[in-house]
Amino acid sequence: MQSPQPIVNEFAITAATVNGSGSQTANMVLMRAIFQMGIPVSGKNLFPSNIQGEPTWYTLRVSQAGYTARPATTPILVAFNPRTANDDLAQLPAGGICLYPADGPWQPQRADISPVALPVRQILDQVGVSQHLRPYAANMVYVGALAALLGIEDAALAKAVQHQFRGKSSAIALNLAVIRAAQAWATNTASPAYHRFRVTRMQATTGMMLIDGNTAAAIGAITGGVGVVAWYPITPSSSLIESLESYLPRLRPADDGTTCAIVQAEDEIAALGIVIGAGWAGARAMTATSGPGISLMTEFAGLGFFAEIPAVIWDVQRVGPSTGLPTRTAQSDLLAVYYLGHGDTRHVVLLPGTMEECYSDAQLAFDLAEYLQTPVFVLSDLDLGMNIWMSRPFTYPEQPLQRGKVLSAEALAKLTSYARFADVDGDGIGYRTLPGNPHPLAATLSRGTGHNERNVYSERPDDWQRNMARLWRKHETARRMVPRPVIDLHPQATVGLIGFGSTAPAIAEARDLLAAAGIATSRMRVRALPLGPEVTDFIARHQSCVVIEQNHDGQLRQLLQLHCPAYATRLGSVAWCDGLPLTAPFVRDQVMAVLEQMRELALVMSK
Amino acid sequence: MTQATVNAIGLTKNDYRGAPSTLCAGCGHDSVASQIIAAAFELSLPPHTVIRMSGIGCSSKSAAYFLGRSHGFNSLHGRMPSVTTGAHLANHTLRPLAVSGDGDTASIGLGQFIHLLRRNVPMVYIVENNGVYGLTKGQFSATADEGQELKHAGVNHLPPIDVCAEAILAGCGFVARSFAGDAKQVRELIKAAFNFHGAAVIDVISPCVTFNNHDRSTKSYTYGKTHESPIHDISFIPHYEEVTIDYEPGEARDVQLHDGPVIRLRKLHRDHDPTDRMAALALLEEARAANEFVTGLIYLNEHRPTLAETLGIGQTPIAALPEERLRPSREAFAAMMAELTGAG
Numbered sequence A: 001m002q003s004p005q006p007i008v009n010e011f012a013i014t015a016a017t018v019n020g021s022g023s024q025t026a027n028m029v030l031m032r033a034i035f036q037m038g039i040p041v042s043g044k045n046l047f048p049s050n051i052q053g054e055p056t057w058y059t060l061r062v063s064q065a066g067y068t069a070r071p072a073t074t075p076i077l078v079a080f081n082p083r084t085a086n087d088d089l090a091q092l093p094a095g096g097i098c099l100y101p102a103d104g105p106w107q108p109q110r111a112d113i114s115p116v117a118l119p120v121r122q123i124l125d126q127v128g129v130s131q132h133l134r135p136y137a138a139n140m141v142y143v144g145a146l147a148a149l150l151g152i153e154d155a156a157l158a159k160a161v162q163h164q165f166r167g168k169s170s171a172i173a174l175n176l177a178v179i180r181a182a183q184a185w186a187t188n189t190a191s192p193a194y195h196r197f198r199v200t201r202m203q204a205t206t207g208m209m210l211i212d213g214n215t216a217a218a219i220g221a222i223t224g225g226v227g228v229v230a231w232y233p234i235t236p237s238s239s240l241i242e243s244l245e246s247y248l249p250r251l252r253p254a255d256d257g258t259t260c261a262i263v264q265a266e267d268e269i270a271a272l273g274i275v276i277g278a279g280w281a282g283a284r285a286m287t288a289t290s291g292p293g294i295s296l297m298t299e300f301a302g303l304g305f306f307a308e309i310p311a312v313i314w315d316v317q318r319v320g321p322s323t324g325l326p327t328r329t330a331q332s333d334l335l336a337v338y339y340l341g342h343g344d345t346r347h348v349v350l351l352p353g354t355m356e357e358c359y360s361d362a363q364l365a366f367d368l369a370e371y372l373q374t375p376v377f378v379l380s381d382l383d384l385g386m387n388i389w390m391s392r393p394f395t396y397p398e399q400p401l402q403r404g405k406v407l408s409a410e411a412l413a414k415l416t417s418y419a420r421f422a423d424v425d426g427d428g429i430g431y432r433t434l435p436g437n438p439h440p441l442a443a444t445l446s447r448g449t450g451h452n453e454r455n456v457y458s459e460r461p462d463d464w465q466r467n468m469a470r471l472w473r474k475h476e477t478a479r480r481m482v483p484r485p486v487i488d489l490h491p492q493a494t495v496g497l498i499g500f501g502s503t504a505p506a507i508a509e510a511r512d513l514l515a516a517a518g519i520a521t522s523r524m525r526v527r528a529l530p531l532g533p534e535v536t537d538f539i540a541r542h543q544s545c546v547v548i549e550q551n552h553d554g555q556l557r558q559l560l561q562l563h564c565p566a567y568a569t570r571l572g573s574v575a576w577c578d579g580l581p582l583t584a585p586f587v588r589d590q591v592m593a594v595l596e597q598m599r600e601l602a603l604v605m606s607k
Numbered sequence B: 001m002t003q004a005t006v007n008a009i010g011l012t013k014n015d016y017r018g019a020p021s022t023l024c025a026g027c028g029h030d031s032v033a034s035q036i037i038a039a040a041f042e043l044s045l046p047p048h049t050v051i052r053m054s055g056i057g058c059s060s061k062s063a064a065y066f067l068g069r070s071h072g073f074n075s076l077h078g079r080m081p082s083v084t085t086g087a088h089l090a091n092h093t094l095r096p097l098a099v100s101g102d103g104d105t106a107s108i109g110l111g112q113f114i115h116l117l118r119r120n121v122p123m124v125y126i127v128e129n130n131g132v133y134g135l136t137k138g139q140f141s142a143t144a145d146e147g148q149e150l151k152h153a154g155v156n157h158l159p160p161i162d163v164c165a166e167a168i169l170a171g172c173g174f175v176a177r178s179f180a181g182d183a184k185q186v187r188e189l190i191k192a193a194f195n196f197h198g199a200a201v202i203d204v205i206s207p208c209v210t211f212n213n214h215d216r217s218t219k220s221y222t223y224g225k226t227h228e229s230p231i232h233d234i235s236f237i238p239h240y241e242e243v244t245i246d247y248e249p250g251e252a253r254d255v256q257l258h259d260g261p262v263i264r265l266r267k268l269h270r271d272h273d274p275t276d277r278m279a280a281l282a283l284l285e286e287a288r289a290a291n292e293f294v295t296g297l298i299y300l301n302e303h304r305p306t307l308a309e310t311l312g313i314g315q316t317p318i319a320a321l322p323e324e325r326l327r328p329s330r331e332a333f334a335a336m337m338a339e340l341t342g343a344g
């Protein structure tokens, strides 16, 4: 094969390994090293619901254009799992590179790719890696080989290894030695793969960080004044609470006792019960869960709505129904969470789509929950929560905590009467008193049963109706308070693309692909429920809108159609959920197909 | 108002009452409510320091009928323990008093009950046990005795769950059984429980006059009155120094609680050491085998830390922490960001 022009800073690598073998560490070193060179990177971890021995794939995308969606194809394959190697190889495009262990049972049988057989055993022998560390160190062989083939800078590699093994000097030395040995071997082996794909230094990541959404949310919650956390472990939400536990002591030292009580509850019913009890007694309380836990929290969510108790609930979504695909991503809980609870229940739902939004929504959720005296849900997903994203650094909050309408004993002393649910401000939100308030007027019995303005038990139809009307008024207040959608208008566009959450990178990239195909688009990323007037305006401005989301029924589209029924037929749907983050070419193709269908339908209708 | 009708903090008994009861006339739960009122009055509890908690059921409804000047939460069926746990974590200076039913605690809520005790949330937890679901009209609960009959539900063939035995096994340090018809014992137990440093469970047999008060029921007034066998005569002594009466050795046992008050147990027909866990379990087992209705303080052990202590919560309740303590300092935040961006 002759050597074609090298492809610089715009490619992807898939490492196919066995889970539990430490390959994630190797992938992170590779990713950080390229990030250190100022080049935009993103990573998608496709892992099994298993602890050890099952296939896992890590896709690392390098993109000077700044694209961070999951790539549709990856021209570089690290085939370190013989069980999946044939399938993995079949997906490698012509001209691709396949790295594999020379001493393993498998060899690639394809003439249109460049095989690179890595002498793993020989390199580990040469470095003198002890027997029990060999399975882990073996992964560093592909890191070193790729560093040579791609031209990763030595200093960037060293920094990445140091970051990954923070403070553990012997691990740093050993892994660096393996990387260096593999690098030397790859440099000295005349390979047609050498510098076919290349990285060269850029300045696009200066001041940025690599972080996952669960960590961002944990930092946000700590900054937002969380005081009580109750949870029950479930993928992909567990690492949110675990990050919170690890960041808490250094961010909020417990000099006079802990400032945040964290309880692993016996189940998600109890987790939300503890949160509701703590919110009722005046603390900022939160839980994090995923679909199955949301199901269990249903009754408490309704109680929180109706008894008007602040609570924050993170749903880091995974694929359902039932246990489903616990380690894959989805956006299928939107409707369930919006309406969680029996009877007429409707919640405030925040929809972060970036790391900075995970951070800021974690704080905003508390402000809204306390101000609105209601449970607030934050809908993240596995892709946002567990994958590594580039982000600008988070900024320290400039506003004080908004603790909402709480009457102290002194404030009560100035009143002649007090009714818990009187709508004195016309925004549907009454004034709370917290347990422990010594004023004789303060006490009230919170309840999930029908009650009047004074919070006294009532079965009167007019009391019920009045109370519900006020709750809907409060929902209107929420509509004005939640984050506005993120809108990017294209002056010529007749097509609008609408999405929420983690699909943002795929939609952004798809817009460029559509533009290249002659279709100009505007974009709106919905940031919260209930939907506001900007949403209607956006839809009204465009002849056709396509709602792109990762669920089966087009849940956001349904809500948009209910929100602005006059434009219901303008809303096309790309609803797709196979557990993987969307790719831009897929979105482009689907959008074009939907637009075509909508055009045909319009034609039929006009006849 | 005369001097005698106010307590040490100047409140009358009326100040501890709640809304008028809507329970059936003669319901055991109303008797328990009046003893809660009496105990709180006699202990001179500042109402705002108490929270009244409950789940769902006739028993849980009764939270509205006492301590009207205390905050409260009539929550979900079987889920009062988690709500109370959360309230304790937010403000551990509050003293929760909860009423629950046998359905609320031993059926739908058994898991939360056990986990609350395991965590040792300091509170008074009263199970108003009538062996039946009152509010849903007469179905069996999990504490119904074997062979017990109900008008619509027929005969129960399953063994009962013993709330007291479950409590001891779960690590609860104050476990008592009583009878709604024995007002004095109920009251003294509630007073002692309020002064116990930890979760205190009182299983009160509280007859449902509408669905389970027939003569063959082991949860009826008649049965209680004819079969109650108190282990001891219990009195709560708030200020130990004032006590002057002397008993013969072996006749009475005084157990001092951590803040100084004493529970005096005057021996009746049997020897029972409530600080002995094995003896407590044996007592319950013997009573079960002999079909005896044993009441009194069955188990007492004040040595476990409360949940707030286990978690290292400081003096100030979390709900009252100032913003400076609820937010990281700018410096701590900046240091963390520097590390995350690799600038540190």
Ligand SMILES: Cc1ncc(C[n+]2csc(CCOP(=O)(O)OP(=O)(O)O)c2C)c(N)n1
Binding pocket: B056, B057, B058, B059, B060, B077, B100, B101, B102, B103, B104, B105, B128, B130, B132, B133, B134, B135, B136, B141, B208
């Ligand atoms: C989740 C749920 N399921 C069922 C009910 C209906 N329900 C209300 S009270 C009750 C039983 C109450 O029995 P118990 O706790 O013994 O109280 P009692 O009325 O006997 O005092 C039931 C099943 C409910 N409120 N919530």
Ligand code: SF4
Binding pocket: B022, B023, B024, B026, B027, B028, B029, B058, B059, B130, B134, B135, B207, B208, B209, B210, B211
């Ligand atoms: S039904 Fe039974 S438990 Fe309910 S109020 Fe009447 S007597 Fe009491």
Ligand SMILES: [Mg+2]
Binding pocket: B057, B101, B102, B103, B128, B129, B130, B131, B132, B133, B134, B141
């Ligand atoms: Mg009952």
